[in-house]
Amino acid sequence: MTDTSKKFRRRADARPDEVLDAALAVFVEKGFAAAKVEEVAKRAGVSKGTVYLYFPSKEALIEGIVRRAVAPIAVRALPDLEQFEGDPRLPITMLLTVLVQQLAQPDKIAVPRLILREVMSFPSIAELYRKEVLGKVMPALTGLIRRGVETGKLRKVDPDLTVRSIIGPVLAHVALAEIFGIKPEGEGLGLDGLVANHLDILFHGICAEPGEATP
Template identity: 40%
Template sequence: MTAAPPPPPRDSDAPDAEPRHKRERRKDARPGELLDAALDLFVEKGFAATRVEEVASRAGVSKGTLFLYFPSKVDLFKAVVREAITGRFDEWTAELEHFPGDTADLVRECMLRWWERIGNTRASGITKLVMSEAGSFPEIATFYTQEVVEPGNVLIRRILERGVRRGELRDIDLDNACHSIVAPMIFLTMWKHSLGPCCAVQHLLDPETFIRAQADILTHGLLKPDARKPTP
C-alpha cells in the first residue's frame, strides 16, 4: 500500500513563513522605523548626504517600501520634523495653560523642558541641519520655519503676553524678546553638535546651568523692579 503523502507544513513549520498578525504588526511599525532611521542619518550626515537607500537599509526594508510611505526625501524629512518636534507643541501649550507660577518661573521652565525634550535628544540635530543647509534647500528651510520656528515664537509670545497682562513684565518689544529667549537654545544646539563632543571643551558648558543663568538674566531684565524676586 502506498503511504499517504505527508500533510502540508503548518506556518510554524515553514522557515520563512510568518504569522499574519505578526506581518501586520511589522507593517504597522514600518513608518516609525523609517522615521527613526531617517532621523539618525539626517543628524549624522545632513540632508544632502543622506540617501534614501541608506534609510531603507537601516530600517530593514527596501527602497520601494520606503517610497510607499514617503514619496520623496523631502517628504521623509518633513515627517521626521513633525514626529520629533512639531508634535510637541500641543503638549507644551497645554502645560502653559495650567502653569501655576509667575512669568520668570515659566520662562525658565519652558527653556529647561525644551532642553529635556528636544535639545538633549537626537532631534536637536535637525536645527543644525536646517541652519547649515537652508541655502541649498530652501524648501526644507521654509517648511522648518512654518512648522517649528513660527509655532515656537507664538508659544513664547503667549508666555510674555501673560507676563505683561499679569503686570509682571513691562511693555516690551515682544518679537525681539522672543528672539532673545530662543537665541540661547540655538547656541546650545550648535554647541552640542560642533564643539560640545570635543573632550577638550566638554567641561566648559553645563547645559542646564547655562539655561538657568540665561533665564535669570532675561527675566530679571524684563521684570518690573517691584516684581523681582530671587530665582531658585
C-alpha cells in the same frame, strides 16, 4: 487575532518611525543632497517601495523628521503657553526645560544639527523648520509675554523682541557648538547649566519688581 497577526501589526505600526530613524542617520551621515532613498531603505531594513509607501519623497522624509521632533514640545509646552494667565516664568521655564530634554538626546540634537548644516543649500528645509517649529512656538510665546506685560507681571518690554531674547541664547549655543565647534568645558553641550544661567539673567531683567509695573 493570532499572536503572529499582532506581531505583524506592531511591526507595521513601528515602520514609519524606523524609516525616519534611518533617514535621519543617512541624512546626517551623507548630507541631504547626496543621500538616496535606497540607502534609507537599506538602513531601515525595508524595501525602497516600503519607504515610498509612507514617505513619497526625500522632502517628505525630512518633513516627517522635523514634525516628529517638535511633537513633544507641541504637546507638552504649547498649550500652556497659549492659555496660561499666571506668572509667565512658569511656562517659559517649562518650555526651555522640555527643549533641553529633547536636545540632550542624541537622536533629537541630530535634527537641529541637520537643519543648521543644510539650511543654506536647501531653503525649503529652513522654511519647513520655520513653519513647523518656530512658527508655532514664537507666536504662542509672544502672546504669553504680551499678557504678562498687560497684567503687570512683566515690565513694559517689547513682546516680539523679548521672544528673541528668550530663545536666541539656546539657538546660538547650539549653533556655536555645531557650526563653529565652540563647546563649553566638560561633557556634552552643558544645556542644563546654560538654561539655568539664562533664566536667572532673563527673569531678573524682564520681571516687574513689586510696585514697579502697572497693568
